[in-house]
Amino acid sequence: MRRLLTMNAKCHAAIITVALSLGCQTSNIRNSQAHGGNGIEGELPQNLDLGTPRDFKIAFIGDQGVRQDSKDVLALIKSEGANAVLHQGDFDYNDNANDWMNQINQYLGDATTIPYLVSSGNHDQSALNNYQAKYVERLNQYNASKPDEQKVYCTGEALVDQSCIFGGIYMIFSGIGSIGGSSQKQEHLDYLRQSLSSTVARDSVWKICSWHKNQHLMQVGGKSDETGWEVYEACRDDGAIIATGHEHSYSRTHLLSNMENQTVASTSSVLDISSGKTFAFVSGLGGQGIRDQEVFTTDHFASIYTSNQGAKSGALFCTFNADGIPNKAICKFINIDHEVIDEFTIISKNGAGHSVTRANALAKRVALGTRSPFRNPPNIEVKTKLIPFERVGETTEGGDHDNERQ
Numbered sequence: 001m002r003r004l005l006t007m008n009a010k011c012h013a014a015i016i017t018v019a020l021s022l023g024c025q026t027s028n029i030r031n032s033q034a035h036g037g038n039g040i041e042g043e044l045p046q047n048l049d050l051g052t053p054r055d056f057k058i059a060f061i062g063d064q065g066v067r068q069d070s071k072d073v074l075a076l077i078k079s080e081g082a083n084a085v086l087h088q089g090d091f092d093y094n095d096n097a098n099d100w101m102n103q104i105n106q107y108l109g110d111a112t113t114i115p116y117l118v119s120s121g122n123h124d125q126s127a128l129n130n131y132q133a134k135y136v137e138r139l140n141q142y143n144a145s146k147p148d149e150q151k152v153y154c155t156g157e158a159l160v161d162q163s164c165i166f167g168g169i170y171m172i173f174s175g176i177g178s179i180g181g182s183s184q185k186q187e188h189l190d191y192l193r194q195s196l197s198s199t200v201a202r203d204s205v206w207k208i209c210s211w212h213k214n215q216h217l218m219q220v221g222g223k224s225d226e227t228g229w230e231v232y233e234a235c236r237d238d239g240a241i242i243a244t245g246h247e248h249s250y251s252r253t254h255l256l257s258n259m260e261n262q263t264v265a266s267t268s269s270v271l272d273i274s275s276g277k278t279f280a281f282v283s284g285l286g287g288q289g290i291r292d293q294e295v296f297t298t299d300h301f302a303s304i305y306t307s308n309q310g311a312k313s314g315a316l317f318c319t320f321n322a323d324g325i326p327n328k329a330i331c332k333f334i335n336i337d338h339e340v341i342d343e344f345t346i347i348s349k350n351g352a353g354h355s356v357t358r359a360n361a362l363a364k365r366v367a368l369g370t371r372s373p374f375r376n377p378p379n380i381e382v383k384t385k386l387i388p389f390e391r392v393g394e395t396t397e398g399g400d401h402d403n404e405r406q
Contacts, residue, residue, distance in 0.1 A: 058084050101134040136158055168204070189231055210243045312337060
C-alpha cells in the first residue's frame with residue numbers, strides 16, 4: 001500500500017480536504033457538515049494504477065436548460081459513447097433540481113451508466129442545496145454500482161470547490177465568480193492552487209480546471225471580467241486544460257504562454273501543454289440558446305462558433321489516451337447535427353508518467369484519492385445548510401434567458 005497522506009489531528013473532521021494531499025483549510029463558504037468517506041482511507045492500493053484507459057472520452061458542456069436542444073445535446077453525448085460528462089455550470093435555469101436530473105437520466109441513462117461531474121454557475125445559486133443533493137445522490141448511486149477501480153474519488157464540497165479523479169484524470173471544479181462574489185475569489189483561488197500543488201496532481205498526465213464564468217478576452221460574446229486572471233494563470237502554470245461556460249457559444253484559444261496578455265505560444269492544431277503553457281475554451285452551447293460574437297480582438301483564438309457563424313448547440317468531446325498513447329488526446333466540437341466544427345490534438349508533457357510509463361494500465365478505469373464524499377455516514381444529511389454567500393447577478397424567474405447577460 002502506498003501512503004498518500006496522513007491525517008492532521010487538528011483538521012476539522014467535517015472539512016474533507018485530506019483526500020488528495022491538500023492539507024487542512026477552512027472556509028466560510030463551505031459547508032460544515034461532513035460528506036462522509038467511502039473507499040480508501042488514506043491508502044492507495046497498489047493495484048489501482050494512475051493511467052487513463054485507452055480512448056477515454058469526456059464530453060464538456062455548459063448552459064444547458066431543459067429545451068429540445070438541451071435534450072438533443074444529451075442524446076449526442078450518449079451517441080458519441082462518452083465515458084463522463086463535465087458540465088461547466090448553469091443547469092436548468094428554473095431552480096428545479098428534479099427536472100434537471102430527470103432530463104440527464106432520461107437521455108444518458110440512470111446513475112450507473114456514466115458519471116456526471118459539475119461546476120455550478122450563477123443560475124444555480126438560488127437552489128444550490130437542492131442541486132447538491134441531487135448531484136451527490138447520483139454519484140452515490142454510480143459509485144455504489146462500481147468496483148473501487150471504477151469509482152469517482154473526490155475531496156472538497158460539491159458545486160463549491162471540489163477536486164476529483166476519474167479515469168486517471170485530475171479535475172478541479174471551482175465556484176469562482178459564481179459563489180461568494182469578489183470577496184471570496186481568493187478562497188476559491190487558494191483552493192485551486194492547493195489542489196494543483198498536491199502530489200497526485202503533480203504526478204497526473206491530465207489535469208482539468210473547470211469553472212463557469214470568464215474573463216472578457218477568454219470568451220467572444222458580451223461577458224465581462226468576472227473571475228480574475230489569477231485563476232487562469234494558476235492553471236496555466238501547471239499545464240491544466242481550462243474548461244468554462246457562461247457565454248452561449250463555443251470558442252477555443254491557441255496554446256498560450258500568458259493568459260492575461262493573450263501571448264500565443266503556438267498556432268498549431270497540435271497543442272503541447274506543459275507547465276506554463278495551456279489553452280482555454282468556452283463550451284456554452286449545451287442547449288439554452290446561442291449568442292452572437294461581440295469580441296473581435298481574436299488573434300489568440302483558434303476557433304469561434306457563435307450565431308454569427310450559424311452555430312448550433314453541441315458539445316466538446318476529448319478522447320484521452322487516444323490511439324493508446326497515454327499523453328495524447330484528440331478533441332472535437334460536434335453539434336447536434338453531428339457536424340465537426342473544431343478538431344485539434346493535445347500532447348501532454350505533464351506528470352511523471354507522460355512518456356509511456358503507464359501504458360500497461362490502458363484497460364483500467366482508474367479512480368485515485370482517499371475519500372469520496374458520495375457516500376454519507378448514517379444519520380447525516382447530504383446537505384444541511386450552505387453558509388450564506390453573496391449573490392452574483394440577478395436570475396430571471398423562468399422564461400427565456402437568451403437575451404439576458406448573466
